Amino acid sequence: xxxxxxxxxxxxxxxxxxxxxxxxxxxxxxxxxxxxxxxxxxxxxxxxxxxxxxxxxxxxxxxxxxxxxxxxxxxxxxxxxxxxxxxxxxxxxxxxxxxxxxxxxxxxxxxxxxxxxxxxxxxxxxxxxxxxxxxxxxxxxxxxxxxxxxxxxxxxxxxxxxxxxxxxxxxxxxxxxxxxxxxxxxxxxxxxxxxxxxxxxxxxxxxxxxxxxxxxxxxxxxxxxxxxxxxxxx
Numbered sequence: 070x071x072x073x074x075x076x077x078x079x080x081x082x083x084x085x086x087x088x089x090x091x092x093x094x095x096x097x098x099x100x101x102x103x104x105x106x107x108x109x110x111x112x113x114x115x116x117x118x119x120x121x122x123x124x125x126x127x128x129x130x131x132x133x134x135x136x137x138x139x140x141x142x143x144x145x146x147x148x149x150x151x152x153x154x155x156x157x158x159x160x161x162x163x164x165x166x167x168x169x170x171x172x173x174x175x176x177x178x179x180x181x182x183x184x185x186x187x188x189x190x191x192x193x194x195x196x197x198x199x200x201x202x203x204x205x206x207x208x209x210x211x212x213x214x215x216x217x218x219x220x221x222x223x224x225x226x227x228x229x230x231x232x233x234x235x236x237x238x239x240x241x242x243x244x245x246x247x248x249x250x251x252x253x254x255x256x257x258x259x260x261x262x263x264x265x266x267x268x269x270x271x272x273x274x275x276x277x278x279x280x281x282x283x284x285x286x287x288x289x290x291x292x293x294x295x296x297x298x299x300x301x302x303x
Contacts, residue, residue: 179257241278
């Protein structure tokens with residue numbers, strides 16, 4: 070059974086949107102009576118059967134609904150864009166699969182890329198939601214300068230992962246982060262955060278942390294942090 074993503078879908082849904090209808094009928098060749106699942110990205114999973122399989126307006130009948138409560142912890146990853154778009158897009162896909170709630174691209178002193186195609190990133194996240202059968206879709210925010218992000222945001226626990234002073238010089242995230250809470254992690258660009266940026270983060274009460282003794286690429290560091298937070302909450 071294939072999972073479809075339809076924003077704001079409810080149990081009263083009667084037809085799939087145009088794009089999903091085309092995918093269901095032309096690509097998957099679903100026929101009358103075939104079953105499919107639908108996620109609205111807000112915790113609801115629906116099971117439906119195909120009525121009239123029209124490529125532009127596929128009729129469906131929802132007969133089962135399950136709502137999933139949000140998990141007791143929240144992960145917000147604030148990650149600088151990578152020089153190559155495909156690395157950042159791969160990161161978004163994998164973080165969605167393993168479990169992330171919100172992602173904010175942050176523009177730093179050493180950032181080589183400052184413009185992102187959010188519509189494409191949204192599609193990548195939606196595709197990962199469908200592939201990994203997620204009831205909740207992560208939020209991807211507009212890019213923002215690091216200084217602005219630090220000024221306008223505060224979290225229950227907040228960490229800045231960096232290699233200034235050498236990788237592994239700060240306590241590992243797994244020993245600092247608490248379970249069942251809201252956690253945000255800052256990950257810098259290629260070239261890492263500048264010393265002034267690290268100092269500014271600590272002024273705003275972000276705790277310096279490490280992800281081990283290896284020097285990691287931006288996208289690898291983000292995934293390592295995301296995985297660590299998910300693991301300690303298992």
